[in-house]
Amino acid sequence: MSKIFEQALGHLDDAMPYLDLDNEILKQLKHPKRMVEVSIPVRRDDGSLSIYSGYRVQHNDRLGPCKGGIRFHPQVDIDDVKALALWMTIKCAILGVPFGGGKGGVCVDPKSLSKMELERLSRGYMRAMADVLGPDQDIPAPDVYTNARVMAWMVDEYAVIKRQRQPGVMTGKPIELGGSLGRDDATGRGAYYCIKELEKIRKWQPKDITVAVQGFGNGGQHVAQLLHHDGYKIVAISDSKSAVYQANGFDIPSCIAQKQDTGNLPIQSNTQSLTNQELLALDVDILIPAALENQITIDNAKAIRSAIIVEVANGPVTREAQAILQDQKVLVIPDVLANAGGVTVSYFEWVQNRIGEAWPIEQVHNKLQTMMSQSFQQVWSLHLHHGISMRTAAYVHAIKRLGLAIDALGTQPYFKS
Numbered sequence: 001m002s003k004i005f006e007q008a009l010g011h012l013d014d015a016m017p018y019l020d021l022d023n024e025i026l027k028q029l030k031h032p033k034r035m036v037e038v039s040i041p042v043r044r045d046d047g048s049l050s051i052y053s054g055y056r057v058q059h060n061d062r063l064g065p066c067k068g069g070i071r072f073h074p075q076v077d078i079d080d081v082k083a084l085a086l087w088m089t090i091k092c093a094i095l096g097v098p099f100g101g102g103k104g105g106v107c108v109d110p111k112s113l114s115k116m117e118l119e120r121l122s123r124g125y126m127r128a129m130a131d132v133l134g135p136d137q138d139i140p141a142p143d144v145y146t147n148a149r150v151m152a153w154m155v156d157e158y159a160v161i162k163r164q165r166q167p168g169v170m171t172g173k174p175i176e177l178g179g180s181l182g183r184d185d186a187t188g189r190g191a192y193y194c195i196k197e198l199e200k201i202r203k204w205q206p207k208d209i210t211v212a213v214q215g216f217g218n219g220g221q222h223v224a225q226l227l228h229h230d231g232y233k234i235v236a237i238s239d240s241k242s243a244v245y246q247a248n249g250f251d252i253p254s255c256i257a258q259k260q261d262t263g264n265l266p267i268q269s270n271t272q273s274l275t276n277q278e279l280l281a282l283d284v285d286i287l288i289p290a291a292l293e294n295q296i297t298i299d300n301a302k303a304i305r306s307a308i309i310v311e312v313a314n315g316p317v318t319r320e321a322q323a324i325l326q327d328q329k330v331l332v333i334p335d336v337l338a339n340a341g342g343v344t345v346s347y348f349e350w351v352q353n354r355i356g357e358a359w360p361i362e363q364v365h366n367k368l369q370t371m372m373s374q375s376f377q378q379v380w381s382l383h384l385h386h387g388i389s390m391r392t393a394a395y396v397h398a399i400k401r402l403g404l405a406i407d408a409l410g411t412q413p414y415f416k417s
Contacts (some may be wrong), residue, residue, distance in 0.1 A: 012026055093402050186391050220237070315335060
């Protein structure tokens with residue numbers, strides 16, 4: 001069993017003492033419903049053939065069809081996808097979204113592919129997985145190194161296979177092909193709404209709060225931009241190549257423009273270069289890990305000096321690190337809550353596809369804010385009531401909903417009576 005999946009299961013165990021549920025429910029949640037592994041042959045531009053491993057895990061569908069992204073990354077393997085699918089199950093249950101958890105991926109370095117090779121890989125993934133995907137079965141979305149165009153290729157390939165257009169098979173599509181307004185910034189915006197709830201609770205002034213963002217991709221850019229607009233001081237940002245610090249705060253819109261134009265972070269006379277590890281250890285009010293899993297571990301947790309961590313990435317804090325941070329009184333807003341804006345707006349997109357509507361951006365933002373704020377308040381209440389971490393509180397909230405759905409079909413106490 002991989003370390004990341006083992007840790008995901010450990011979070012389930014942490015929540016169970018605070019729930020009056022039959023252990024059979026935990027047993028079901030620890031076992032994915034379906035795991036699919038395929039080989040995807042891709043003809044390269046030079047005529048050679050490469051074969052890539054692709055995965056799809058459908059963890060649990062008690063609350064509805066499975067939902068979860070597809071990532072193209074050289075470190076993708078089946079155990080990591082299992083953990084990500086479990087987290088999606090929890091995430092959907094926290095927000096009250098009528099989906100179960102799924103996740104997929106291909107073990108590939110997408111930067112090594114031409115645009116045409118990337119299209120062949122995307123269509124090949126859909127051809128290999130079409131039998132287990134569908135608007136009522138499992139609905140993928142973009143994830144690490146995939147985007148709206150990749151989704152468009154997959155939706156188009158699905159239409160070819162099924163002989164009918166079904167835009168609801170995929171979310172995160174281009175607007176012109178049935179995508180939803182507000183999907184592009186939904187992950188970062190959801191985290192932003194969580195921070196705004198904390199702002200109300202802590203009664204701080206945004207101009208007094210310093211923020212470091214590790215990972216300046218989609219989620220990191222959008223949460224940074226929204227916070228910057230409100231007056232928060234974003235003093236550090238990083239990508240996979242470098243990290244930079246500026247004591248007076250960055251002009252985030254210009255940083256995003258430069259990153260998109262050149263692929264690099266800004267280097268100016270008053271900018272200090274850092275390593276990613278140095279960024280994580282900065283003395284800031286809010287640290288936002290928005291890169292990949294396992295960034296804060298038992299090896300560097302004691303170096304963390306921020307008072308609040310908001311997990312925009314999936315699994316950036318290990319379970320062992322969480323215990324250390326708890327002792328240090330660091331408040332961690334967990335990934336299953338903080339980055340749930342993405343799946344929530346994906347749900348909105350799926351609904352729009354099903355009923356043939358296109359919602360205005362204001363409607364999407366208002367609905368997202370309502371759902372994120374309500375979920376944050378529910379988890380915060382459990383956090384205070386039980387004196388437990390926000391992560392454990394989030395799992396308690398989610399497992400209770402899942403447990404009721406599982407119990408509705410009968411568990412041992414029912415059949416034994």
